[in-house]
Amino acid sequence: MMKKKRVAVVGAGMTKFMRRAQETGKELAYEAARMALDSCGLRIEDIECVTMGSAPDAFDGVHMKGEYLIDGAGAWRKPYMRNYVGGGTGVFAPIHGWQHIASGLFDTCLVVCEEKMSSCRPHPQAAFLTIFDNLTERPLGPNLVWIFALEMHRYMHVHNIPKEKIAVVSVKNKKNAMDHPCAQLPQKITVEDVLNSETLVWPVQRLDISPTSDGAAAIVLASEDVAKKITDSPVWIDGVGWNLDTAYWTNRDLYYPQYVENAARMAYQMAGIKNPREEIDFAEPYDPFDYKELHHMEGLMLCKKGEAPNLAWEGVTQRDGKLPICPSGGLLGVGNPIAAAGLMKICELFWQLRREAGKRQVPGDPRTAVAQAWGDLMQVGTVVVMRA
Amino acid sequence: MSVRVKGYAGTPLREEDLEQRRVLLVSYWPKAKYIWSAGIAIGRYLAELKNGRIVGRQCNKCGRIVVPPRMFCEWCFRPNDSWVILKDSGVVNTFSISRITADATRIKEPLIPAVIQIDGTTNAGILHLVGETDPEDVRFGMKVQALWKPPEERTGSVTDIKYFRPIEGEQ
Numbered sequence A: 001m002m003k004k005k006r007v008a009v010v011g012a013g014m015t016k017f018m019r020r021a022q023e024t025g026k027e028l029a030y031e032a033a034r035m036a037l038d039s040c041g042l043r044i045e046d047i048e049c050v051t052m053g054s055a056p057d058a059f060d061g062v063h064m065k066g067e068y069l070i071d072g073a074g075a076w077r078k079p080y081m082r083n084y085v086g087g088g089t090g091v092f093a094p095i096h097g098w099q100h101i102a103s104g105l106f107d108t109c110l111v112v113c114e115e116k117m118s119s120c121r122p123h124p125q126a127a128f129l130t131i132f133d134n135l136t137e138r139p140l141g142p143n144l145v146w147i148f149a150l151e152m153h154r155y156m157h158v159h160n161i162p163k164e165k166i167a168v169v170s171v172k173n174k175k176n177a178m179d180h181p182c183a184q185l186p187q188k189i190t191v192e193d194v195l196n197s198e199t200l201v202w203p204v205q206r207l208d209i210s211p212t213s214d215g216a217a218a219i220v221l222a223s224e225d226v227a228k229k230i231t232d233s234p235v236w237i238d239g240v241g242w243n244l245d246t247a248y249w250t251n252r253d254l255y256y257p258q259y260v261e262n263a264a265r266m267a268y269q270m271a272g273i274k275n276p277r278e279e280i281d282f283a284e285p286y287d288p289f290d291y292k293e294l295h296h297m298e299g300l301m302l303c304k305k306g307e308a309p310n311l312a313w314e315g316v317t318q319r320d321g322k323l324p325i326c327p328s329g330g331l332l333g334v335g336n337p338i339a340a341a342g343l344m345k346i347c348e349l350f351w352q353l354r355r356e357a358g359k360r361q362v363p364g365d366p367r368t369a370v371a372q373a374w375g376d377l378m379q380v381g382t383v384v385v386m387r388a
Numbered sequence B: 001m002s003v004r005v006k007g008y009a010g011t012p013l014r015e016e017d018l019e020q021r022r023v024l025l026v027s028y029w030p031k032a033k034y035i036w037s038a039g040i041a042i043g044r045y046l047a048e049l050k051n052g053r054i055v056g057r058q059c060n061k062c063g064r065i066v067v068p069p070r071m072f073c074e075w076c077f078r079p080n081d082s083w084v085i086l087k088d089s090g091v092v093n094t095f096s097i098s099r100i101t102a103d104a105t106r107i108k109e110p111l112i113p114a115v116i117q118i119d120g121t122t123n124a125g126i127l128h129l130v131g132e133t134d135p136e137d138v139r140f141g142m143k144v145q146a147l148w149k150p151p152e153e154r155t156g157s158v159t160d161i162k163y164f165r166p167i168e169g170e171q
Helices: A025-040 A065-069 A089-102 A125-131 A144-159 A164-179 A191-196 A224-230 A258-271 A290-299 A308-313 A338-353 B015-019 B041-050
Strands: A007-014 A049-053 A080-083 A108-116 A199-202 A214-223 A235-244 A282-284 A368-375 A380-387 B054-058 B082-086 B089-095 B097-100 B106-111 B113-118 B125-129 B143-148 B161-166
Touching (some): A007 A025, A007 A089, A007 A338, A025 A214, A049 A338, A065 A080, A080 A089, A089 A108, A089 A214, A089 A235, A089 A338, A089 A368, A108 A338, A125 A144, A144 A199, A144 A290, A144 B113, A164 A191, A214 A224, A214 A338, A235 A338, A258 A290, A258 A368, A258 A380, A290 A308, A338 A380, B041 B054, B125 B161
Parallel strands (some): A049 A108, A282 A368
Antiparallel strands (some): A007 A214, A007 A235, A235 A380, A368 A380, B054 B082, B089 B143, B097 B106, B143 B161
8 A cells, every 4th residue: 555645743732521511513614624734824815725523413403514514624715525423433534635646646634623512402412322233232222331342341351351451541541531631531530430320221330431521633644755844843643444344243252352453554654664562652543432452452462462551550551651551641531522633633643743732741762652543333443653 | 732732722512501592503403214124134133033943144155154154254255145044142252231222221220232143154153132140140251141032023124033031051
């Protein structure tokens, strides 16, 4: 697979993440996009095309959400397209933007992700139910948490993982988020707090889950020549990968996300990474639930299958550990406005690799990092490798 | 957030702000309704559930027998070949214990959603419920069998199976 042009991230921005924002989706998208442009000194006239990532229209009750958001996303009278792969959208959006530039079609691309989940009443949970198969599953009255509980339980069973080695992820990410000025749920909690929180669908408890959120994030992409004129410290997108498994989710073994591994292999091959465990300095895997961070570390081949819970338990994945995981605070701590949460992880890689992350800065000399998102019926993996 | 950025946008609202109309709001209650044709494969599947049996489809190229049935093999990407009458029993591949309903209402008597691998398939499972057992007694790999509604109550739906219950001697 050959890419024509090397692509860099040159700017990034985001709004605060919160349960309920007064701003509309368009206003949130505008704020994030404006901040991303300002961060690299570009005007909207410098942007040749725009891509938008946003999750189900049902959250907003607004159909054609891409078109609805266009003006806030800075895409007025520009080549513009929305992309959507469920929860995987936030890391697919930069891949979509990468395609626009790597193909040689454009030299600059603004990538915007927005989510406003609070409009759906009384809880956006209801909008999620329609992901279940309409003919064979919805008549059973499923709750969204069911599929995650079924996946988490299978994962725990196959590797004989005790719940506390999963709960420690929630503790870590909410603590990391205390250093993130946009965070919705920065908290100092203990493993006991997680284990004592309300059981919703065993083994999923209240504090295993990320919140629902409103928010937006944006990045500016540029081709190599243009990027070097914009900034002295571009961060390169050196590998991208995406992969989807069957929607017949009850026909596969949920203990391992093979589709994430497939996406990671594609991205690593493009980036020339042969041994991810040695070559990746830190990672932002998708963590809407605490077990998902561990599941995805394994899918990203950052450790062996079943090994991630031990690494988390031993502190290896702390921000000052040997392999920092979700130094941002992740979805569990910063919040989960679906598509914007994924792009927040790309923003974090950008700021970390530019040494701009302040109190969240991972120690040492991080040069290579990976971000990943996941979604739909536990079937999509999206992966981006970035280098300073 | 970058250390180079000092301010960031976003104005939080509380639930009370909405309830007490402290901000201007517009509301909408969609009344969308849908009727889905069950299609060829699931149409037969549901009709057979009404007859009290579970059917799958077999692909002669890869050999897989799958349920829920489809008229094509997504692996080989060709039409699959035959209907297979399966047993109404299987094993618990994974399960959970739900203390909430579809709309997140709390319930006293928990539900036990599970993926049941149907006997005779190629590790193919369906989503259903386990019943007639304490949640504490459910195990991975437990053998279970469908409890059918009486024929006159069946409608051609996955709910024609009330739930799967442990096969005697399993507990």
